[in-house]
Amino acid sequence: MNDSSNSSERETDAVGFRAELRYIVLSCVTVGFLLWIVYNRYLPISDGWFAYFGDIMNKGKLPYRDFYFFTQPLSLFLSQVIVHLGGNLICFRYYAIAERLLLTAVVYLILRQNFSRLASFVGTTVANMGMDCYELDALFTYHYTCLLWLNLAILFLGRALDGSKSRARDLFLAGVFAGLGFFTKQSTGLILAVLFAACLILFSGGYEKLKRDLILYASGFCLACLPFICWLLYEGLMPYYLNEVYFGASSAKGGILQVFFGFFVRLFVPLYTAAALGVVALLYFLRRTGLLSLAPRGFEPSSRDRIISLIMSMLYIFAIGAPLIFADPMIFWYIDLRAYWLIAIVVRLTFYATGIASFYIIYHLLRHLWKFPPHRFSPSLTLLVFASFAIMYTVGMSYDVLDHSLVPALGLCTSWVMDFVIVRRPQFTRNVVLLLSVIFILDCATKRYAMTYRWTGWYENMLHPYVEPSEPKLRGYEISRNEDVVYERILEICKAKCAPGDTLFSFPMGPLFNYLTGLPQPTFAAAYYWDVCSDETCRLDARILLQIKPKVIIWFRIPPKDMRWEEAQFRNGNRSGYRDVVDALDQLTRSGDYEEIQSLRVSEECFPIEVWVLKSPQPENGPQLFRPSFPLE
Numbered sequence: 087m088n089d090s091s092n093s094s095e096r097e098t099d100a101v102g103f104r105a106e107l108r109y110i111v112l113s114c115v116t117v118g119f120l121l122w123i124v125y126n127r128y129l130p131i132s133d134g135w136f137a138y139f140g141d142i143m144n145k146g147k148l149p150y151r152d153f154y155f156f157t158q159p160l161s162l163f164l165s166q167v168i169v170h171l172g173g174n175l176i177c178f179r180y181y182a183i184a185e186r187l188l189l190t191a192v193v194y195l196i197l198r199q200n201f202s203r204l205a206s207f208v209g210t211t212v213a214n215m216g217m218d219c220y221e222l223d224a225l226f227t228y229h230y231t232c233l234l235w236l237n238l239a240i241l242f243l244g245r246a247l248d249g250s251k252s253r254a255r256d257l258f259l260a261g262v263f264a265g266l267g268f269f270t271k272q273s274t275g276l277i278l279a280v281l282f283a284a285c286l287i288l289f290s291g292g293y294e295k296l297k298r299d300l301i302l303y304a305s306g307f308c309l310a311c312l313p314f315i316c317w318l319l320y321e322g323l324m325p326y327y328l329n330e331v332y333f334g335a336s337s338a339k340g341g342i343l344q345v346f347f348g349f350f351v352r353l354f355v356p357l358y359t360a361a362a363l364g365v366v367a368l369l370y371f372l373r374r375t376g377l378l379s380l381a382p383r384g385f386e387p388s389s390r391d392r393i394i395s396l397i398m399s400m401l402y403i404f405a406i407g408a409p410l411i412f413a414d415p416m417i418f419w420y421i422d423l424r425a426y427w428l429i430a431i432v433v434r435l436t437f438y439a440t441g442i443a444s445f446y447i448i449y450h451l452l453r454h455l456w457k458f459p460p461h462r463f464s465p466s467l468t469l470l471v472f473a474s475f476a477i478m479y480t481v482g483m484s485y486d487v488l489d490h491s492l493v494p495a496l497g498l499c500t501s502w503v504m505d506f507v508i509v510r511r512p513q514f515t516r517n518v519v520l521l522l523s524v525i526f527i528l529d530c531a532t533k534r535y536a537m538t539y540r541w542t543g544w545y546e547n548m549l550h551p552y553v554e555p556s557e558p559k560l561r562g563y564e565i566s567r568n569e570d571v572v573y574e575r576i577l578e579i580c581k582a583k584c585a586p587g588d589t590l591f592s593f594p595m596g597p598l599f600n601y602l603t604g605l606p607q608p609t610f611a612a613a614y615y616w617d618v619c620s621d622e623t624c625r626l627d628a629r630i631l632l633q634i635k636p637k638v639i640i641w642f643r644i645p646p647k648d649m650r651w652e653e654a655q656f657r658n659g660n661r662s663g664y665r666d667v668v669d670a671l672d673q674l675t676r677s678g679d680y681e682e683i684q685s686l687r688v689s690e691e692c693f694p695i696e697v698w699v700l701k702s703p704q705p706e707n708g709p710q711l712f713r714p715s716f717p718l719e
Contacts (some may be wrong), residue, residue: 134598140165150326176562182225213497220489235267244466261306334620543693588637624663
């Protein structure tokens with residue numbers, strides 16, 4: 087009798103898993119379609135620095151002591167492994183795609199704890215598409231790796247809080263993934279790890295149970311952190327690590343207060359803020375007038391939902407491909423009207439919504455003297471609300487609340503509206519959300535193709551003929567002809583002018599060339615981002631440059647007005663150490679010891695890339711000055 091019961095239970099679980107898998111696959115196919123289109127079609131000059139770090143670590147260099155690194159080491163270890171196994175830069179993109187698809191599946195499982203399958207599918211797809219249209223997305227970065235670990239922690243902790251049969255295991259795994267998140271990105275990882283512990287305190291119930299839960303969670307967290315701490319201590323890196331990761335990175339953003347609260351000045355852009363607050367005011371009006379109510383509807387899974395999800399997936403895929411099918415009218419209309427407003431409003435509205443929900447829950451808890459009404463808020467749903475807002479907030483601490491913070495927050499908001507918000511006719515609400523989701527995904531795809539990458543004077547889009555580079559480490563990419571000419575020409579100069587033992591200084595963010603040529607960066611830092619590279623490090627490197635005189639200088643020349651803008655954002659308008667490096671480069675290039683061999687642009691919008699070589703006897707048929715026209719044919 088007991089065996090029969092267990093067999094029936096296992097069969098039900100298997101059927102349930104297969105049903106969930108259908109929705110996970112549909113969401114992954116939709117998100118993967120966008121990634122498949124764009125993953126190898128752009129290669130910004132700022133890419134490749136993780137590959138360079140992984141390469142020099144495989145040669146015995148250590149972060150924090152031998153080169154400047156402003157965040158946690160887990161991304162570096164991943165880079166080491168990818169470089170060791172592959173070597174081609176495209177391998178980082180392959181890994182990133184696998185990471186994004188796994189994150190998509192995890193977000194679905196998180197939402198499914200409280201929402202219907204259709205709502206979870208739509209929420210997952212919309213949130214991940216919003217994240218993947220981020221214009222500064224190089225695919226492989228510590229931001230997304232950290233998001234993966236933290237969402238896994240949210241998944242297992244939510245299961246434990248809701249009373250899963252494997253509560254002890256789930257708590258332990260939540261601690262493990264929280265620890266991995268912490269050693270991927272210190273700010274987001276630390277704040278979320280503390281938040282998870284606070285949710286345990288809130289929901290455990292009883293001192294003995296709380297003590298056991300915290301021990302399990304802390305054991306997993308410590309186990310994940312222990313290898314990194316042992317490595318830092320064994321290599322003698324701990325003082326360097328603390329200085330660069332906690333003091334150097336925060337000073338680059340203007341200090342600890344600027345880190346926590348500075349982004350609010352950048353967040354409240356009048357147009358986006360007014361639009362987002364207008365939607366919030368409308369929802370409040372509907373709620374007060376009784377036209378809208380918040381209550382879980384508990385839609386039962388049905389064959390109709392499965393059919394709708396299949397149809398929606400087909401519509402999403404069409405929306406992703408439509409900007410390429412109708413490239414000229416759609417994309418140029420989009421660019422001309424500067425229609426990036428939709429994603430910006432969605433980001434801000436999601437931030438406000440999760441923030442308001444978080445504070446409402448806290449108020450509700452205090453008002454009811456910590457008696458939590460289970461019919462209104464499940465523990466896992468409360469955790470998801472808090473974690474969604476915390477992720478958006480901590481991403482904003484880096485500069486602003488941007489697209490890549492939408493997971494899982496936008497999924498939460500979308501699923502909530504589909505399943506919980508009733509405006510007279512529940513199915514009407516669902517249909518509106520489905521329509522808006524298609525429009526949003528079309529907007530995301532259009533934005534990604536029209537502005538595939540944009541950062542500090544480097545612009546790329548998908549509207550160009552493409553070629554495959556001949557450089558072996560760049561095989562697998564299909565980049566613009568202009569871009570290929572620039573990379574090939576710079577590599578040609580380096581091969582012609584450099585010998586073993588020479589150094590190549592790329593500034594402010596070109597370690598890609600160090601990786602491709604095998605020539606080391608002579609300075610302590612390899613990338614000089616304003617918001618993470620400390621002034622102290624920049625001034626040290628300026629002195630090193632004047633003493634060493636690198637053989638080749640690759641200078642992505644950023645105009646003074648852009649430097650002033652960055653200093654206004656991250657230095658309160660004060661002079662940054664970045665200018666000391668610029669002054670050193672000016673002194674070197676004007677000294678007569680260097681010759682400008684090349685001045686290149688990838689596009690008319692991009693800043694020039696200057697290539698300077700330390701003077702030496704030139705071969706008779708050495709590199710000649712080449713300036714491409716636009717477009718290159």
